[in-house]
Amino acid sequence: MAIDTQHGVVLTAVPGSWTGNLEDVTLHTETIEVVDTSHHGDSAFMTKLAGDLKDAGEVSLVVQFEGDTALPAAGTTGTLTLTDATATGETTPANWSGTAIVTSVDHGTRNKNSNELKKATITLTWDGETGPSFTAAT
Numbered sequence: 001m002a003i004d005t006q007h008g009v010v011l012t013a014v015p016g017s018w019t020g021n022l023e024d025v026t027l028h029t030e031t032i033e034v035v036d037t038s039h040h041g042d043s044a045f046m047t048k049l050a051g052d053l054k055d056a057g058e059v060s061l062v063v064q065f066e067g068d069t070a071l072p073a074a075g076t077t078g079t080l081t082l083t084d085a086t087a088t089g090e091t092t093p094a095n096w097s098g099t100a101i102v103t104s105v106d107h108g109t110r111n112k113n114s115n116e117l118k119k120a121t122i123t124l125t126w127d128g129e130t131g132p133s134f135t136a137a138t
Contacts, residue, residue, distance in 0.1 A: 012081045035048065059126070071107070074103060080126075094137040
């Protein structure tokens with residue numbers, strides 16, 4: 001197993017074909033509903049059962065806003081692929097990929113500070129049609 005830093009993640013595909021400088025990525029949190037199966041015969045604890053379908057969650061990207069490149073529009077759908085940097089000892093990097101919907105585009109703020117970059121935040125929701133799937137590094 002190769003252990004390495006998180007620096008170097010690359011956005012290789014995003015709905016709307018946006019390209020630019022990626023600063024931060026918050027990967028999804030996968031969840032599943034819990035069904036209450038409790039009944040009057042239970043005496044100590046509620047009983048529960050895992051639901052049928054998982055929610056793949058959402059991914060948040062903080063990007064440097066470049067005025068010559070339009071950000072993807074909310075509602076755009078397509079493939080989202082995030083590829084980690086190749087760690088020491090690996091020949092191919094790990095990646096997450098699947099189809100996603102651009103659910104939010106925050107164009108950021110502009111303030112009087114001259115030493116700050118313009119940034120935007122893009123939120124994408126995995127649609128569950130294809131993936132998300134994780135491909136391990138080799």
